[in-house]
Amino acid sequence: MKIGEFARLAEVSPKMLRHYDAIDLFKPQRLDHDTGYRLYDERQLTRLNWIVTLKNLDFSLSDIRALLSGPVDSAAFLTAIAQKRIEIANALNEQLVKSIQIERLFDLVKQEGFRMDRTIDLNALTTESINAIKKNMPNLETMLEKARTILSDAVEGNTFGLLRMDLRQFKAVNDIDGYEVGDKVIVALYQVLESVLATRNKKASLARAGGDEFAIVLEGKPDEIEATAKAFKEGVEAIDYKALGCHKPVQIYIAGIVSSNTAYEHFRALLDQTTEVLLDARQDVVNGGSGIKLITKN
Structure with a gap:
């Protein structure tokens, strides 16, 4: 089919199809050499739908090209x-x-x-x-700024932990119990984290990293950081969810990287690296495990 017909079928503009053709992201099935028309096949819609979906999620065109260039490792x-x-x-x-x-x-x-x-x-x-x-709830930028102070004041050779905590199936809380209950749960979780840090870690910074995710940076030895992560989990499990109006307790999973205080220059890279560890922690919860995964970086 011609470009206009295919564009209407895919609900995109012919201009977009021409641009994707020019950058070798999405080519027509063939080119009619007599007329110069770009000709497309309905079977190409799957690839185009992936391109549109990823583009709407702000993936760059180069990232999209890499993801669609062939079979991609599912973990990646x-x-x-x-x-x-x-x-x-x-x-x-x-x-x-x-x-x-x-x-x-x-x-x-x-x-x-x-x-x-x-x-x-x-x-x-x-x-x-x-x-x-x-004054507002600390975000990641606030946490990172405080982390700079924590690590610069730390004794050389000390280690710090970067923890990320996420909630499993939290969307169900909002869908079933309502957003007001969801907000109550988030506040209760935040208070638990604050309380644990206040009693265990003098040098720590806590932030809400997103809708249902928290990030924590804290100074301490690996076993101390692991103990703090376990205390987080125990505190969250002890919340009276019924009193909050929540239909069931919330499960959490925690990922962490322990590193030396000299690694602050790579702090944002460490934050990115916790993404994969967080996926492992989530799978551990699904498999019935503790949902706590920590790794050490030298």
């Missing part, structure tokens, strides 16, 4: 998807922070006695009020 594909999930979650987290800030700004202006029939001097707001607007 899952890792790529998990990494993209983190990027999307981080973007959503940034929007969440802005949403919290605008709500606090709105409340602050109301508290300052704002009325439609008068003016308000923003420069007259107190420092305390301004700080109240900026």
Whole structure:
């Protein structure tokens, strides 16, 4: 079929098909040398649908080409998807922070006695009020900045752990019990993590890395970090989910990398490397294991 007909069938534009042809990402089945028409076959829709799906998830065209160039190792594909999930979650987290800030700004202006029939001097707001607007749940960037301080103050030779904790089938909580219950569960989890860190680790930083994921950096020996991870799990299991309105307890899995404090320059790379470990931890939960996976980097 001609390019226009195929484009309508695939719900894309002919311009997009021409561009993908030009960059060798998606070629027509054949080219009619007499007319110059690009001719496509309906069987090509599967590949095109993959291209559109991955592009909508912000995969680069070069990444898409690599993924569709031939058989791809399933673990590598899952890792790529998990990494993209983190990027999307981080973007959503940034929007969440802005949403919290605008709500606090709105409340602050109301508290300052704002009325439609008068003016308000923003420069007259107190420092305390301004700080109240900026205050929000720590995100990854906040955690990484605190991690810099933790590691720079650490004694040479000490080790630190980078932990990531995710929730299994948390979507079911929102779908069945509602988003308000889901929010209560997230807050309860955050409080458990804070409590564990307060009693076990003097130097630690905690952040919400996405909708249902948390990240923690903490100083300590490998066995201390593992003990902290186990304490997280025990604390989460001890939550009274019924009181929160949750239909069943939430399962968590934890991935971690233990490294020397001199590795901060590669900290973001370590964060990326925990993606694969997190997949292993998730599978461990599925198989009935503890769901805690830690590896050591020299």
